[in-house]
Amino acid sequence: MPGAEWAGNAATPGKGSLDGLLAAKEIVIACGPGGVGKTTTAAAAAAMAACHQGGRVLVLTVDPARRLADALGLSGIGNRERRIDDSVFRDAGVSPRGELWAAMLDTKESWDQLVRRHAPDAATRDHILANPLYRNISGRFVQSHDYIAMERLFEIHSEGAYDLIVVDTPPSRNALDFLDAPQRLADFFSSRLLRWLIAPYRSRLVNMASKPFYQVADRILGTQFLADIAEFFILFQSMYDGFVERAGAVARLLSDRRTTFLVVSTLEATPMREAEFFARELVARDLHLGAIVLNKVLPAYFRDPSAARVAQALRDRATDIAGALRDRAAAPAGDPSADPAQTARVLREIADSYLNFSVVARREEEERTEMSAQPEVLAAVPFFDEDIFDMAGLLRLGARI
Amino acid sequence: MPEPVPERDPSPGPAGPEPPHLLDLRLVFVTGKGGVGKTTVAAALSQLAAAHGKRVLVCEVDAKGDLASLFEAAPTSFVGREVAPGIVAMSMDTEASLREYLKLHLRIPVVGRIGPLARAFDFVATAAPGVREILTVGKLCYEVRERHYDLVVVDASATGHIIGQLTAPQAINDLVKVGLIRTQTDWMLDILSDPGTTGLVAVTTPEEMPVSETLELAGRVAEETTVRLSAVVVNRVLPELFGRREEEVFESLRDPAVSALLSELAGGEVGPVLEGARLAVTMRRTRAGHLDHLRAGLDPSVPVLLLPYLFTRTHGLRTTRQVAASLGEELGF
DSSP states (O other), rough: OOGGGGGGOOOOOTTTHHHHHHHHHEEEEOOOOTTSSHHHHHHHHHOOOOIISSSSSEEEEOOOOOHHHHHHHHHTTTOOOOOHHHHHHHHOOOSSSSSSEEEHHHHEHHHHHHHHHOOHHHHHHHHHHHHHHHHHHHHTTTHHHHHHHHHHHHHHHHHHSEEEEEEEOOOOSSSTTOOOOOOOHHHHHHHHHHHHHHHHHHTTTTTTGGGGHHHHHHHHHHHHHHHHHHHHHHHHTTTTTHHHHHHHHHHHHHHOOOOOEEEEOOHHHHHHHHHHOOOOOHHHOOOOEEEEEEEEEEOGGGGOOOHHHHHHHHHEEEEEHHHHHHHHOOEEEEEEOOOHHHHHHHHHHHHHHHHHHHHHHHHHHHHHHTTTTTTTEEEEEEEESSSOOOOHHHHHHHHOO | OOOOOOOOOSOOHHHHHOOOGGGOOOOEEEESSSOOOOOHHHHHHHHHHTTTTEEEEEEEOOSHHHHHHHOOOOOOOOSSSSETTTTEEEEOHHHHHHHHHHHHSSSOOOOOGGGHHHHHHHHHHHHTTTHHHHHHHHHHHHHHHHHHSSSEEEEEOOOHHHHHTTTHHHHHHHHHHHHHHHHHHHHHHHHHOOTEEEEEEEEEOOOHHHHHHHHHHHHHHHHSSOOOOEEEEEEEEEEOOOOHHHHHHHHHTTOOOOOOHHHHHTTTTTHHHHHHHHHHHHHHHHHHHHHHHHHHSSSTTEEEEEEEOOOOOOOOOHHHHHHHHHHHHHHTT
């Protein structure tokens, strides 16, 4: 496609490359604000690594666009890891050196697996799975995505089946939630407050009604709801040791030197603010900020000052130029010289369009300069004018990273 | 692909099949996938309503500070503050909401006296589903019920979370069989279920993921909530450069001989300018396809409002005003 020729320029010279990063690390976590193409970037990076570096590469994704999932044969695979068929690569005109695997995150299923693993006995397990609060937490509330994504990553990594795991992080209120989720959950179950809260339900000897707190809580929430909460916590506490141990292990994995983070963003104001915050925060936590990937960057020719002068000339002298074109053109197919007024309109439109986009492109350039001080690798990915919905598209994107 | 939308209001009452005008509602939730301009649209809708003489409360639920900057104002807090004539802005803080709730409904004046509850709140809210959601929706419904404002605009959670928020009263109703909360959720449900009072605006862009997420949201809103989808706002719609005949002219300009001549006449290389126009045309065409897909998948009674792509360098109040003006045009002002 013609668009592939744009000089969207790749990694900043001398600062390392994404390719190197993918070769050096075992876990690559793509994170950043919503709507910037995180999922597609993660998939493209994994596809490139499988193609060029070989080995077994897994992309753990949350919510790919349906068309992309269909094209890769991923629809409805749920939690199971599945190998992307070589025919998908062949159709894109490449023969990969390695294997590309993919898995999607099914929160409910993952939680159930977790309970099955950590529950001390079958009766506790069944009680938890049947508790109305548990069903709500695991199924309905998105925050639980954060925990489960990290949990799955840990699980898969500890099986030792892949050379590289690329993770696409779930959308969340705060891009950092997923980092804190394991520790938060562990803190929660180890808190004295929680034990205190459910104490009356453990011991029938305590008269609940005598404590003002329970009186208030009971007035607000009702006895049954309180009992459900208490049951849930008491049951979950039986899994406490498992959770705390896991949280510690996940935290170690995230700060391991084999793990790196890619912050994905576009150059628009709001995503940039979030991405900058994220990059700072990773550094503050001593996590490895491997690269910032800037997506959907307008092509460099929109920043060409001489082209801007040409656009200005086309705009200002559209009528004259259209007239001269009619007089001098060796009328090609379609005969543009037929109606100079129409040609002049077209010239004005294209000139305006160019000047409009160049305002945006120059603003982006400025943002990018401000950003470039930060990471080892800053990759800019050009704006693809067509959607990326198949392996060929992913590889095209991957080649630009 | 289009989800069958169940009959909502079979009686030919005042609600009718046509949704009421956006500015006649009392409570509008603005949602959308991250990055589509949800906050900007919420700010613009508030601006437009205020320009039509309404007293507006605009509330940012997932406070990231963007709302304040769209009015060039200091950061918002739970206590509302006027950020523009007729517009009071606040940000949601569920703990403050709980405090207010206890004060108003249980007559417990200072939450410090029930210290353990305040400290327990974060834990309970983390684990007990719906607690944060109900406190958020509860505060907003309360403002509607008390009629402090003509219109409450909510810069709501992203599409992934909004269903949880809108269904929280129902979820709590199912979980909690007795108690004060139970009686509280009943009036909230009344407010949320009245199509003349409450509406949802889904913001999207004409791109693949935002469109499919919007269609999925529309289906879930109809199936799982009592709230009506009042409008879909499509943000960043690119201008149509040419008609069909003009496009032929454009194609002929790209002929190497013609563009060489054009370069000579314009006094410089026209290649980048022509390439830029080609990019704009392709982008516009790809996006028009997504827009068609959106229209085809939505119930025809849901208005689709288009906002142009802004080729500007600004982000603040200037943007809010421009988007408000476009929104006003789309709404027929």
